[in-house]
Amino acid sequence: MSERELRRDLAVLPMSVVRELTGLSDRQVRYYDQQGLIEPQRGAGKQRRFSLDDVDRLLQIAEYLDAGYTVAEIHEVDQKQQRKHTKEPSEESLRHMLADELLNIGRLNGKQKF
């Protein structure tokens, strides 16, 4: 009885599932991939294989986008996060904490887009 943990990092989801899970069009998902916001795994025939983490990430991206952020700005907050994230193993809730934290960064950065 081992490994009953859900591997959120395993990329096994096809575009069709991600499309329904995120509500995004495959066009958008591919575009975000092209912009380097996500790095899905590739399967036979170059077909993208997403993990649950990728889905979370996509939801995250969509949230920032309709909050008014540009792709470039999302990349910026990613970098600012990397530096704080360099240590400390991440927990489950850490992911959600990051969301609020990043939103605050944008607010303190003079972006009253909310």
Add this chain to the structure above:
DNA sequence: CTTCTAACA
């Protein structure tokens, strides 16, 4: 039939 890339009425 599903996904992929590239291109544009």
Add this chain to the structure above:
DNA sequence: TGTTAGCA
């Protein structure tokens, strides 16, 4: 972004 064309 949608959508369509032409391949895997």
